Amino acid sequence: MNRNSKTFLLVVDVQLDFCPGGALAVPDGDQIVAGINQLMKRFTHIGFTQDWHPADHSSFASAHPGKSPFETISVDYGEQTLWPDHCIQGQEGARLHPELDTSRGELIIRKGYRRNIDSYSAFFENDRKTPTGLAGYLRDRGFGKLYICGLATDFCVGFSALDGVACGFEIVVIEDVCRAIDLDGSLAAMKQMFSDQGVTLCRSDDVPG
Ligand code: VGL
Ligand code: ZN
Secondary structure, three states, X not given: OOOOOOEEEEEEOOEHHHOOOOOOOOOOHHHHHHHHHHHHHHOXXXXXXXXXXXOOOOOEXXXXXXXXXXXXXXXXXXXXXXXXXXXXXXXXXXXXXOOOOOOXXXXXXXXXXXXXXXXXXXXXXXXXXOEOOHHHHHHHOOOOEEEEEEEOOOOHHHHHHHHHHHOOOEEEEXXXXXXXXXXXXXXXXXXXXXXXXXXXXXXXXXXXX
16 A cells, blocks of 8 residues: 655636536535635645536436436446436536635546446445545555545545545545535535544645645
C-alpha cells in the first residue's frame, strides 16, 4: 500500500444538472460552489469528475418503460436506482457549474459513459470492478491522500470515498462543501459506511494551507 501524505483535491460532479433548476437537482447544490473556489486555494493538485451519460443511458427511468425516476431495478451488477435523464454528453446540464473555477484543475475524469452500466464512484463503475483509471493516475503521480467534495454526498462523493479507501488511499470528505440527495435514508447509510470503512470527515477550515 502506497500511503503517503501527498494530497489531491477531487471535486465531484459539480454540474448544472445537480444544481437547482437542473434535471437531478440536489437541494442547495449550487451553494457549495463559492466554498469550493475558496478551498481550492489550499491545494496544489486538483481534479474534477463529470457525470457523462449517453442519451439512452440505462440508469435513466426513461430507458425502462413503465418505470419512474427514483424507483430501483435489479440489474446484473445488483440494484440500480433509476434517475431522471441527466448529464447527457455535450448538453448544457452536463457542464461543470460556470462559476466553479476549474482553471487550476489537472484532470477532469468522466464517468457513466457506458450505456449499460452506471458509475457513481470516480474509481469504479457500479459493478465495483470496472476501473475508471483514476487509481492508476493517482498512484502514478504519487498521491496518497485525497480530499473529496462535491455532489452528491450519498452517491458519487460517497462511493468515490469508499472505493478510494478500498484502493489504499487515505480519504477525507469535506462535509461543508458537499450536499446530499438523501433518498430513503441514503445519507445516514452512507455516513455509517464512512465510519465503518475508514473515511474521515472534516470541514473546509480544518484543511491545512
Ligand atoms: C449522481 C445520481 C446519478 C451523483 C450521478 O453525482 O451523485 N447521482 N448520477
Ligand atoms: Zn448519473
